[in-house]
Amino acid sequence: MGPLPVPFNRPSLVGNEVKYLRDAIRRGQLAGDGHYTRQCSARICELTGAPRAMLTHSCTAALEMAAILCNLGPGDEVIMPSFTFVSTANAVALRGAVPVFVDIDSDTLNIDPVCVAAAVTPRTRAIFAVHYAGFPADMDALAAIARAHDLLLVEDAAQALGSRYKGRPCGSLGDLAAFSFHETKNIISGEGGALTVNRPEMVERAEIIREKGTNRSRFFRGQVDKYTWVDIGSSFLPGELIASYLYAQLEMAEMINTRRLACFERYMEAFAELETRQRLRLPRFAAEGTGNGHMFYLLLRDEADRAGFIAHMKANGIGTPFHYVPLHSAPAGKRLARSHGRLAVTDRISETLVRLPMFFDLGSQIENVIDHALGYFDGEAIS
Numbered sequence: 001m002g003p004l005p006v007p008f009n010r011p012s013l014v015g016n017e018v019k020y021l022r023d024a025i026r027r028g029q030l031a032g033d034g035h036y037t038r039q040c041s042a043r044i045c046e047l048t049g050a051p052r053a054m055l056t057h058s059c060t061a062a063l064e065m066a067a068i069l070c071n072l073g074p075g076d077e078v079i080m081p082s083f084t085f086v087s088t089a090n091a092v093a094l095r096g097a098v099p100v101f102v103d104i105d106s107d108t109l110n111i112d113p114v115c116v117a118a119a120v121t122p123r124t125r126a127i128f129a130v131h132y133a134g135f136p137a138d139m140d141a142l143a144a145i146a147r148a149h150d151l152l153l154v155e156d157a158a159q160a161l162g163s164r165y166k167g168r169p170c171g172s173l174g175d176l177a178a179f180s181f182h183e184t185k186n187i188i189s190g191e192g193g194a195l196t197v198n199r200p201e202m203v204e205r206a207e208i209i210r211e212k213g214t215n216r217s218r219f220f221r222g223q224v225d226k227y228t229w230v231d232i233g234s235s236f237l238p239g240e241l242i243a244s245y246l247y248a249q250l251e252m253a254e255m256i257n258t259r260r261l262a263c264f265e266r267y268m269e270a271f272a273e274l275e276t277r278q279r280l281r282l283p284r285f286a287a288e289g290t291g292n293g294h295m296f297y298l299l300l301r302d303e304a305d306r307a308g309f310i311a312h313m314k315a316n317g318i319g320t321p322f323h324y325v326p327l328h329s330a331p332a333g334k335r336l337a338r339s340h341g342r343l344a345v346t347d348r349i350s351e352t353l354v355r356l357p358m359f360f361d362l363g364s365q366i367e368n369v370i371d372h373a374l375g376y377f378d379g380e381a382i383s
C-alpha cells in the first residue's frame, strides 16, 4: 500500500482542548463572555500587543464590527485588495458603502500602497489591508496615506496571528484588526474570530456593537443599573464552548506557528532549484516582515500549468487548491464595488497560484507532497 492521501488541511488537537471543554461545561456558563472568553481575550492581547481584544464568532463578524466602527454609510468608499476573501468586501457593502479594489504588489501579493494612494477620493473613509498568507502588508506606507487623508486603517489579519512587521505584531498595526480562528487557520476553534481595538476611544462602542447594540458590558461591570438598546449592533460573540477550545489552542500558539514555519522552510528548500530554473515562483516577502507559516503557495506558468499540477496532485491523493477568485470579477463585486486602475497583477496571480497542504500534523507527510510535486515537473522534463 502506498502513502496515505494528504488533505490540504486537517484540524488537530494540540493540548488542553478536551479538558477545557469539559471544564467550560462544569462551570455552567455556556453563553459568551465567561471565564474562557476572558482568558482568550487576554492571551490575544499578549500575542498581538493590542490593548484590547474582543472574541467574535468569525473574522467575518470582526470585519463587520470594524465597518460599523468606521461609521461607514452610503456614499463612502473603502480601499482594499480585490485579491481577498469575500468578507473583507461584504463588511463594507453591508453598510451601503463601496469597496474600491486596487492591485497588489507582485512580490508580496499584498495591497500595493502606490495603488492605494492613487485611489483616494474625497469619499474615501478607510483602507482595509489584508496580510496575505500571513505576510504583513506594508503598514508604514499605508499608515502614512491614512494619516495624510484622515482615513482609518483596518488590518484583515485573518491569516496573520503571530506575524510581525518591523518587529511589531500584526493586530497592533492598524486602528482595528480582524482575526480568524476558522479550522483552516493556524489557531482554530472550528469557526471563530477576534477584533483587536487599538484606539481607546473606540472600545466602548465596540463592546456595544458586539452585544447587540446594548450597554450590557457596562451593566455587568456595575457602571449602569440596567442595560438597554443604545446603538446598532448584532450578536457578534461566541459561546464559552468555542472559547474553551480556542484557549487551548492559543496557549500553544508559538509552538503551532514554529511547526508550520518549519514546514514552510522545507517547502522553500525543496522547490528552490525549480525557482532558479524559472520553472515556478516561490513566496517572496518584504524584509521588514516575518510570517507565521500560515500558507505555502507556488506560482506556476499559467492557468493550464496550474490545472495540470492540481490534477497530477489529485491523482496522487494530495489536496492542492487554488485560492481567491478576484472580487472585481465576481458578480457581486461588479454590482457592489468598483476598481481603480487595471488589476493586472491580481488577475495573473489568481490564475497561477496553487496552495500546498499545510497543517499542524503534516509531519513527514510533507515529503510525500514534495515527491509528487517534483514528479510533476520532472515528468515534464522527460517528455
Ligand SMILES: Cc1ncc(COP(=O)(O)O)c(C=O)c1O
Pocket (backbone or CB within 6 Å): 057, 058, 059, 060, 061, 084, 085, 087, 088, 130, 156, 158, 159, 179, 180, 181, 182, 192, 193
Ligand atoms: C483574508 C480573509 N478575511 C476574512 C476571512 C473570513 O474568516 P472567517 O471564516 O473567520 O469569517 C478569511 C477566511 O479565510 C480570509 O482569508
